[in-house]
Amino acid sequence: xxxxxxxxxxxxxxxxxxxxxxxxxxxxxxxxxxxxxxxxxxxxxxxxxxxxxxxxxxxxxxxxxxxxxxxxxxxxxxxxxxxxxxxxxxxxxxxxxxxxxxxxxxxxxxxxxxxxxxxxxxxxxxxxxxxxxxxxxxxxxxxxxxxxxxxxxxxxxxxxxxxxxxxxxxxxxxxxxxxxxxxxxxxxxxxxxxxxxxxxxxxxxxxxxxxxxxxxxxxxxxxxxxxxxxxxxxxxxxxxxxxxxxxxxxxxxxxxxxxxxxxxxxxxxxxxxxxxxxxxxxxxxxxxx
Numbered sequence: 001x002x003x004x005x006x007x008x009x010x011x012x013x014x015x016x017x018x019x020x021x022x023x024x025x026x027x028x029x030x031x032x033x034x035x036x037x038x039x040x041x042x043x044x045x046x047x048x049x050x051x052x053x054x055x056x057x058x059x060x061x062x063x064x065x066x067x068x069x070x071x072x073x074x075x076x077x078x079x080x081x082x083x084x085x086x087x088x089x090x091x092x093x094x095x096x097x098x099x100x101x102x103x104x105x106x107x108x109x110x111x112x113x114x115x116x117x118x119x120x121x122x123x124x125x126x127x128x129x130x131x132x133x134x135x136x137x138x139x140x141x142x143x144x145x146x147x148x149x150x151x152x153x154x155x156x157x158x159x160x161x162x163x164x165x166x167x168x169x170x171x172x173x174x175x176x177x178x179x180x181x182x183x184x185x186x187x188x189x190x191x192x193x194x195x196x197x198x199x200x201x202x203x204x205x206x207x208x209x210x211x212x213x214x215x216x217x218x219x220x221x222x223x224x225x226x227x228x229x230x231x232x233x234x235x236x237x238x239x240x241x242x243x244x245x246x247x248x249x250x251x252x253x254x255x256x257x258x259x260x261x262x263x264x265x266x267x268x269x270x271x272x273x274x275x276x277x278x279x280x281x282x283x284x285x286x287x288x289x
Contacts, residue, residue, distance in 0.1 A: 005060075005095060007102040010049040017058075021049050021083075024058035028085035036192040040161060042185045049083065050102040052095050060086040060095035062103040065289050068181040069111060070173055072277055075181065079107045081114040082289035100127055111274035115267060115288050124270045134267035135280035137247045139258040141217075146235035153199040153207060155191045164188070164199075167207060167223035174222050175250035178281040187221065187286040196220065196286060202233055209248075209286060212238050219255075220248035221286045230254045248285035 010017040022034045037043065046066040051058045062084045069078035081103060086096050104112075104127060116124060121131070153160050161184070169182040187209070190196035197211035197220050205225040211218055217238055222230065234245070251258040260280050269283065 005052045005098055007050050007099055008053055009102075009106075010051055012043050012045050012047065017049075017051075017053075018043060020053065020056060020058045021051065021061065024051070024061060024087065025083065027087045029083070031193070032083075033193055034189070037185075037189050040155070040158075040188060040192065042161070042188045042192070044185055046185065048106070050099045050106065052099055054090075057087075059090045060099050062096075062099040063289070064103050064107060065186060067113075067183065067287075069113075069274070070176050070179045070181065071274060073176045076111055076274070078111040078113065078274065080186075080287075080289050081112060084114070084117075084120075096123070097126075109273060112272040113274070113283070114270050116270055118268055121268060127272070129270035129272045132269045132271050132276055134264040134269050134282045135250075136261040136264045137249075137251050137255075137258045137280075137282060138261035139245045139247075139251075139255055140243065141231070141234065141245045142241070142243050143217075143234045143238060144241050145238050148236065149239070150200045150202055150233070150236045153201050155188055155199065160199075161188060164207065164223060167205070167225065171205070171223055171225040172227065172253065174254065174284050175252060175281070177250045177252060177277050177279060179249060179284055180287045183284075183287040186289050189289065190286055200237065202228070208233075208237070210237050212240060212242060215240070215242050216244040216246055217242045218246050218248065221284055222249075222254050227253070248282070250281045 010021055018038055025032050025034050049061055049063040052060040063082050065080045067078045067080050069076045155161055165184040168184040173179045173181050197209050200208050207223045209220040247255055247258055
């Protein structure tokens with residue numbers, strides 16, 4: 001009988017193993033890449049990977065990010081799983097189960113969430129995860145460009161990354177129905193991969209991730225220390241007329257009259273050990289790993 005493969009934990013200071021992890025990612029996830037994110041120093045103690053290695057190569061992995069999860073205003077210590085996969089040459093050997101078991105053991109009884117690859121939805125219920133519907137939100141809002149455009153922010157600048165970290169950790173969460181605090185390293189991963197919309201500076205204490213497509217302004221996240229009138233900034237965020245605003249989070253704080261715009265069929269959220277609101281909700285897109 002074959003012995004269970006050894007699982008290696010990769011942490012913030014394991015730079016050699018991080019390189020092996022970075023080599024593994026594009027073999028399984030295509031466009032995704034962790035190299036720039038690692039170069040930025042964004043792999044912190046909140047992020048760990050549980051991997052099976054073979055001759056120095058990562059062949060199977062589950063990564064775990066510690067989260068300050070918000071559910072109906074309560075802050076919970078939770079974990080979000082990501083980078084779950086196995087290289088094609090090693091599939092069918094049970095390695096994904098081995099690394100998943102190791103990651104779950106490390107998380108203990110804490111609440112868990114993950115956003116699945118649609119091709120492996122059947123995998124997670126075997127570990128006690130339940131699918132959870134995510135909702136899209138939109139509002140009719142006609143606006144024209146007016147006033148000086150807001151300045152952009154470059155997360156390639158370490159000072160900007162530090163500012164985002166402070167706003168995310170200390171400021172208002174975009175949503176308290178189902179959201180998080182302190183997830184700047186998750187947000188920076190999206191930026192490092194080119195998956196995020198531009199980041200704009202509204203002021204010292206208010207930054208926003210947003211972009212225009214067609215006649216729609218997409219607002220993916222708001223990082224702010226105090227409330228402000230988001231609508232008033234729309235003319236400075238757009239370069240053409242718009243008719244609709246779409247929000248990448250539950251908008252009870254920033255756009256309370258936004259309406260449900262259907263199910264987010266690309267989210268594929270699974271949760272374990274946490275009971276979510278019966279009200280429609282959408283976990284902030286930049287907090288997803």
